[in-house]
Amino acid sequence: MSDELVKVLDGNTFVVSDDCGDIEASPTDPTGLFAYDTRFLSKWVLTIDGERLNALSVDDLQYFETRFFLVPGTGTVYVDARLSVIRQRDVANGFHEVLTILNHGEEPVKLRVRIDAASDFADLFEVKDALEKKGSYVARVEKGALRLGYDRETYKRSTLISSSARARVDESGLAFQITIPAHGEWTTELDVVAQIPGFGGLEVPPKRSRRRTMEANLDRWLGGAPRMECDWEPLKRTYGRSLVDLAALRFAPPVAGGRSLPAAGLPWFMTMFGRDSIFTSLQALPFTPELAATTLRALGEWQGTRLDDFRDEDPGRILHELRYGELTAFEERPHSPYYGCADATPLYVVLLDEYERWTGDRKLVRDLEYEARSALAWIDEYADLQGNGYVWYERRNEETGLENQCWKDSWDSISYRDGRLPDFPRATCELQGYAYDAKLRGARLARLVWKDPELADQLERQAADLKRRFNRDFWVEDDEYFALALDVEGKQVDALASNNGHLLWSGIVDKSKAKAVVRHLMGPRLFTGWGVRTLAEGEARFNPIGYHVGTVWPFDNSFIAWGLRRYGFKDEAATIAAGILDAAEFFQGRLPEAFGGYERQQTKYPVQYPTACSPQAWSTGTPLLLLRAMLGLEPLGEHLVVDPALPASIGRLELLDIPGRWGRVDAFGRGRVEVDGGQRPRARAANSAARRG
Amino acid sequence: MTEPELVLFERLGAVGKLPLLKRASGTMLCELTGGKRIERWRITVDNGAVAVARGNGPADCVLRADRTLFGRMAAGEVNAFAAVLRGAVTIEGNPRLLVLFQRLLPGPRS
Numbered sequence: 001m002s003d004e005l006v007k008v009l010d011g012n013t014f015v016v017s018d019d020c021g022d023i024e025a026s027p028t029d030p031t032g033l034f035a036y037d038t039r040f041l042s043k044w045v046l047t048i049d050g051e052r053l054n055a056l057s058v059d060d061l062q063y064f065e066t067r068f069f070l071v072p073g074t075g076t077v078y079v080d081a082r083l084s085v086i087r088q089r090d091v092a093n094g095f096h097e098v099l100t101i102l103n104h105g106e107e108p109v110k111l112r113v114r115i116d117a118a119s120d121f122a123d124l125f126e127v128k129d130a131l132e133k134k135g136s137y138v139a140r141v142e143k144g145a146l147r148l149g150y151d152r153e154t155y156k157r158s159t160l161i162s163s164s165a166r167a168r169v170d171e172s173g174l175a176f177q178i179t180i181p182a183h184g185e186w187t188t189e190l191d192v193v194a195q196i197p198g199f200g201g202l203e204v205p206p207k208r209s210r211r212r213t214m215e216a217n218l219d220r221w222l223g224g225a226p227r228m229e230c231d232w233e234p235l236k237r238t239y240g241r242s243l244v245d246l247a248a249l250r251f252a253p254p255v256a257g258g259r260s261l262p263a264a265g266l267p268w269f270m271t272m273f274g275r276d277s278i279f280t281s282l283q284a285l286p287f288t289p290e291l292a293a294t295t296l297r298a299l300g301e302w303q304g305t306r307l308d309d310f311r312d313e314d315p316g317r318i319l320h321e322l323r324y325g326e327l328t329a330f331e332e333r334p335h336s337p338y339y340g341c342a343d344a345t346p347l348y349v350v351l352l353d354e355y356e357r358w359t360g361d362r363k364l365v366r367d368l369e370y371e372a373r374s375a376l377a378w379i380d381e382y383a384d385l386q387g388n389g390y391v392w393y394e395r396r397n398e399e400t401g402l403e404n405q406c407w408k409d410s411w412d413s414i415s416y417r418d419g420r421l422p423d424f425p426r427a428t429c430e431l432q433g434y435a436y437d438a439k440l441r442g443a444r445l446a447r448l449v450w451k452d453p454e455l456a457d458q459l460e461r462q463a464a465d466l467k468r469r470f471n472r473d474f475w476v477e478d479d480e481y482f483a484l485a486l487d488v489e490g491k492q493v494d495a496l497a498s499n500n501g502h503l504l505w506s507g508i509v510d511k512s513k514a515k516a517v518v519r520h521l522m523g524p525r526l527f528t529g530w531g532v533r534t535l536a537e538g539e540a541r542f543n544p545i546g547y548h549v550g551t552v553w554p555f556d557n558s559f560i561a562w563g564l565r566r567y568g569f570k571d572e573a574a575t576i577a578a579g580i581l582d583a584a585e586f587f588q589g590r591l592p593e594a595f596g597g598y599e600r601q602q603t604k605y606p607v608q609y610p611t612a613c614s615p616q617a618w619s620t621g622t623p624l625l626l627l628r629a630m631l632g633l634e635p636l637g638e639h640l641v642v643d644p645a646l647p648a649s650i651g652r653l654e655l656l657d658i659p660g661r662w663g664r665v666d667a668f669g670r671g672r673v674e675v676d677g678g679q680r681p682r683a684r685a686a687n688s689a690a691r692r693g
Numbered sequence: 694m695t696e697p698e699l700v701l702f703e704r705l706g707a708v709g710k711l712p713l714l715k716r717a718s719g720t721m722l723c724e725l726t727g728g729k730r731i732e733r734w735r736i737t738v739d740n741g742a743v744a745v746a747r748g749n750g751p752a753d754c755v756l757r758a759d760r761t762l763f764g765r766m767a768a769g770e771v772n773a774f775a776a777v778l779r780g781a782v783t784i785e786g787n788p789r790l791l792v793l794f795q796r797l798l799p800g801p802r803s
Contacts, residue, residue, distance in 0.1 A: 154780035198757075198783030301792055305713070306769070306800030313800070329778035336775040370712035 008066045008091045012251045019055040021068040021087040035194040037325035040159045043118035048072050063248035065090040094193040103180040116173040121150035121157050123325035139171040164189040221247045225287045226658045231651025234585040241589035242623045245615040261295040262617040272322040274344030278351050283621030285358050286628050292355040300371035304339050309396040312340035316378030318348045342393040342405040342431050345375045346438035353441030357635045360661030365449040376442045379435050385425045391435045394425035413548035417494050419540030422487035429482050430499040432470050433506030439463035471510045480516035496536040501560025504567050514567045522572050529600025530579045531557040544597035551594040554580050555618035558625035565629050570645035574673040577626040578647035591619040631667045644669025701767035706745035715741040721790045722752035725760040754786035769799035
């Protein structure tokens, strides 16, 4: 989506408009007021005396609040400077808009103010895929307010629009005949409320006091995170941006008991996602450990309990994606919730253990014992589709399920060197790493908290066996890296991909093989100078702007950097951190989901992937995990070890008040790693170019 | 043949303590409509211990559904969460109890 659009969001409610605050959605573009995966407003256009307005400026006050400064007239020259118009909008189960018109003239003015409103009640999936509606629309004037509605059998959604100032309401909007005295002003407060009848607490209208609560909540969030001091200003900006965006992406679905966890990203993925919520919580652990706790609880409450082919559900499986829209409601899509991912379940155990190592919160580990045991059991009982001790995936929902149930979930992401795609089931390499890590971490929790040494022994035996087999079966002898996957026949799907970095993070790589793996990760086929490509140059399907076949994903790189640290490759971790953080500077501190896998020398600035989500949770979490990797932060017993290896360009870095089982501690470091990024063109010179790209 | 909702309530009434409800407490009142009169069942969870009682009473969450539809949910033929999104089943009060309740339902018949 375009950066020119203005986005205001709060959890899974968001408004996307033009820079005047107007919404005029076409069937396929993501502008409008969205809540619970449904567009509740597709038209919202302000006119004065029949004329549209012109934007003077937009102030993004907070992520949940924006102010638009407008003047009448639609040309390039402002024809009427006697009036100015301010729309201040904040999001809360719909939105609240204060419309103010100022008369700067010495005479009173009479004006016809009108807001045209309509809604197509599109499911976000429909917006994405341009599908047709099956229900019927109504628009009704009700006690001075306008109700827009959509019905399909028992499915009902409606939008209630009201104004504090008296309005003449018709079926397509609200009109005001007003007179503003000389040097006077007129104002009205407009409420747009999204309504889903019969669904628990969703019908609560926005409260006026909510804004203050949200401000206090953001202040508390920022105040609770570690403070950063750094010689390199852009890193401070990136850090601040990450914390605020992470706050914005938190949401508290009513089905999660009001607790907030990270949604995946705007605009398509403002919902509960197993994989994304877990990765983001891992990245943010040293900064805001409470995110991990809420993610674990909420995902635990939705853990699979039965076999359901349509939803690819198994007992013990952690959900992939939960949706609330019309297509999900009528089971035209399986997201109620959909369970088709093979990594979230082992990663659930990884997060639980990592959370305990940082916070010492054993109560949560005890509370979630059943869920963690069920997740561990899923790995052996339901994920081993070939019965040979590996994690495999193959969708049972062949119509609307996901083919690739790993993080690289596009259709062409898993290929042989020559570009052929393997049959199903597939066992991608990183899944084996996650399973290995989950077993070892599960063993630690079993011994320490659940007091079950037998389970611990069993998990450790399984992990050792898995590691031994993995290093034999996945290792590509002639070129010395791990194959992307095994196919049905047990043959290697032999393309070289960034997944090798995740293997380092999981610890499944034999020490003797690590150096060769690192040589590939940092070599010219994978490393661009900004980061590690998803797929190596030279593979048949390589494409520098292919979604999972050549682009650079910041999130991917943050875990690769963590993996490099795990095996002692500090300078290499610093090199990746430097590249990604340099890239962040070009995006004003907000890393996109992915950017082009071009050589840094060639393009000089990172080229954003065309339809990437932004902000996106695990990109937002990336600078946080990179900070952890650069400072070498690692819990050891009751203490936090700090072992910095920073790029020289960063200078002095201080991270103060890092929360954990130690209370709060500070970490310091000074850049000493010389990173060969070639020339380092500063972002300031190339900003505009990067934004257009 | 016994109605599937009766089978479900009987099963839940005999289940005792469920580890997946360990942290849950509260009462869900199921109001089943469509018959001569509304049938009411209460499922009470107290830190994992499940009890089922027939009849009205205070509840943290009220689930209202047509009896036939509820029976199909109880038999694993209709997904409860999708039915709520569709408005075929309505929820009043704490939706978290619904999340936990729907996990106790069987899967679809293969």
